[in-house]
Amino acid sequence: MSGHFFAFKNREKISKSKKIALRESISNKKSSLIGDNLSQNDKNLEHSEISKTELKKLKKDIRQTIRNRKRKQDLLFGISFLLLTILLLFLSKKYNVF
Structure with missing residues (x-):
């Protein structure tokens, strides 16, 4: 019974670490997209008048x-x-x- 409990705890730790890694990758993607869009927006403003x-x-x-x-x-x-x-x-x- 205790082995089952430890397996459950390990699964929780793994899922938490996966969530954290997913959040970090999403935030990295967002920041890179925002950085790309800033330079694109500057170019678009020049030509959009x-x-x-x-x-x-x-x-x-x-x-x-x-x-x-x-x-x-x-x-x-x-x-x-x-x-x-x-x-x-x-x-x-x-x-x-x-």
Whole structure:
């Protein structure tokens, strides 16, 4: 019975050491990624400046695509509603509902 208890304690120690090693490796990876991102962010800031006219063009394009999507959705809804009404009318005539 005592051997079983010692085996359990050894397993706990091993799992704790694995957790600690995993934490250390994750923190090392995070710190290396953060260090890499800092240099990347500095480079991106230099090239990311957008002029006001380009920004206006982008906003206009985004608004246009939103309008087009809304139009397509409205058109699809209208067509499906019309088809369903026609289908219901044919079914009602077939089964003499009216």
